[in-house]
Every structure is written in structure tokens, then in C-alpha cells.
Amino acid sequence: MKVPSSGQDGVISGEQIAHFRHELLTPLNHILGLTEIQMDEAADTGIQDYVPALAEINAGGRGLLGMIEKELVPLSRSSDLERLSGRLQSEAGRTLVQSRRLAEQVRAISPDAAADVDLVSSAVEKLISISREIA
Amino acid sequence: MPRVLLVEDNEMNRDMLSRRLVRRGFQVTVAEDGQAGVDMAATESPDIILMDMSLPILDGWEATRRLKARQETQAIPLIALTAHAMAGDRDRALQAGCDDYDTKPIEFERLLEKIDRLLTANLSS
Numbered sequence: 001m002k003v004p005s006s007g008q009d010g011v012i013s014g015e016q017i018a019h020f021r022h023e024l025l026t027p028l029n030h031i032l033g034l035t036e037i038q039m040d041e042a043a044d045t046g047i048q049d050y051v052p053a054l055a056e057i058n059a060g061g062r063g064l065l066g067m068i069e070k071e072l073v074p075l076s077r078s079s080d081l082e083r084l085s086g087r088l089q090s091e092a093g094r095t096l097v098q099s100r101r102l103a104e105q106v107r108a109i110s111p112d113a114a115a116d117v118d119l120v121s122s123a124v125e126k127l128i129s130i131s132r133e134i135a
Numbered sequence: 136m137p138r139v140l141l142v143e144d145n146e147m148n149r150d151m152l153s154r155r156l157v158r159r160g161f162q163v164t165v166a167e168d169g170q171a172g173v174d175m176a177a178t179e180s181p182d183i184i185l186m187d188m189s190l191p192i193l194d195g196w197e198a199t200r201r202l203k204a205r206q207e208t209q210a211i212p213l214i215a216l217t218a219h220a221m222a223g224d225r226d227r228a229l230q231a232g233c234d235d236y237d238t239k240p241i242e243f244e245r246l247l248e249k250i251d252r253l254l255t256a257n258l259s260s
Contacts, residue, residue: 022218033151
């Protein structure tokens with residue numbers, strides 16, 4: 001993603017922020033949707049014991065969503081955006097560790113569930129990469 | 136079994152929502168752009184349409200206007216889905232002819248309530 005250049009004095013336009021928000025929300029939708037699907041289907045796939053781990057990853061996604069909606073949207077200075085980018089990367093990094101670990105835990109029980117959790121990890125990686133690019 | 140036409144260009148969003156709807160007893164057909172959505176609504180006559188508004192070829196706003204202008208599709212309830220929870224978007228969606236509006240990330244239970252409400256209203260009208 002090519003980041004539109006900032007204006008004078010590191011001021012970021014509302015249009016740029018809306019663009020960043022849209023870019024970040026796409027992988028975030030995948031993180032939330034896939035973890036919720038796996039929680040719904042846990043009884044069928046046999047991974048009921050891992051529902052708390054899925055809920056934790058989902059909560060991590062919700063936390064990131066809160067940061068995007070409450071902290072990114074009102075931003076107007078590039079220095080603030082840099083700080084937020086660092087925090088998004090750090091929070092998402094924690095979620096990535098959890099999703100990678102969960103995928104390995106459930107792989108022997110349900111390859112299908114593990115494949116979905118792998119997709120969650122890919123979405124978190126994408127979100128980290130976008131967060132890095134916007135700073 | 137209620138039939139849903141899901142118009143969404145993002146493959147993973149489309150697959151996720153389809154899976155969840157099928158699990159709840161809906162029959163789902165999908166279209167990947169606004170023009171395909173307009174065409175499929177006419178040929179498939181779904182019970183309800185879920186329309187992403189950021190679509191290629193024909194965006195969701197224009198696709199909705201066309202669906203609501205055509206006699207054979209205007210009575211099909213339509214819910215707009217958008218990632219832009221910006222001020223005025225809800226009014227814009229309703230003005231374009233959408234029967235309801237929801238934002239992404241999708242809160243699935245909330246969306247189901249909206250679908251049920253529109254399907255029930257359409258049955259009784």
C-alpha cells in the first residue's frame with residue numbers, strides 16, 4: 001500500500017485516515033469472523049476445549065478494532081499516527097503468537113479448524129504489515 | 136429455507152458470511168460485483184439481498200438503485216453492508232432504497248435479527 005504523502009507540518013487529512021481505517025478493517029473483519037465461526041463450530045470440529053483460546057484471540061481483535069475506531073479516526077498528526085502504529089503492531093503481535101500456537105494445538109484434532117486458524121494468523125500478519133506501512 | 140443473495144467482492148468475507156448463513160438454515164447464492172448482483176437478483180428472485188456497498192464494476196449504491204427501479208426486483212428486501220460507518224451513510228443507504236443498513240465488522244446475531252425482521256415484514260405484506 002502506498003501511503004499518501006502527509007501535508008505540511010505532518011498533518012494528515014481525514015481522507016488519508018479513512019483510507020488507513022479501511023485498509024486495517026479488512027484483515028480485522030477476517031480475524032473476528034473466522035474466530036467466531038470456529039467458536040460456533042467447535043462442537044462439530046471437536047475443539048471445544050480451545051474455545052477460550054479462540055475467545056482470547058477474538059478479544060484481541062476487538063481491542064484492535066477499538067484502537068482503530070476510537071484512536072485512529074480522530075488523529076490528525078503524523079507523530080501521533082507513528083505512535084499508534086507501534087501500539088497496533090505490538091498488540092497484534094501478541095494475537096499472532098496466540099493464533100499460531102492455537103493452530104498447532106488443534107491441527108491433530110481438526111485440520112479444517114487449524115486451516116481456519118492459519119487464515120486468522122495470515123490476517124493478523126497482514127494487519128501488522130499495514131500498521132507498519134502507515135507510520 | 137429462505138434464499139439469500141449475498142453480493143460481496145472480498146472472497147473471504149463472502150465465504151465467512153455464507154458459511155454462517157448456511158449453518159443457520161439459509162440457502163445462499165453469491166455475486167462478486169454489483170452488475171452480477173443485479174442480474175442474479177432478477178434470475179434467482181431471492182427472499183433477501185445482502186449488498187456490500189464497495190463493489191467493482193457497479194458499486195452497491197448504483198446496484199441498489201437499479202434493483203429498486205426494476206419491477207421484478209424492487210420488492211426484494213435489501214440490507215446494505217458497509218465498512219464506512221461514517222455520518223450520513225445510513226441516510227445515504229436508505230435514500231438509495233436500502234431497507235436496512237449494517238456495518239462491518241459484522242455482528243452476526245444483529246444481522247440475523249435484521250434479516251428475520253425484513254423477511255417477516257415481507258411475508259405479511
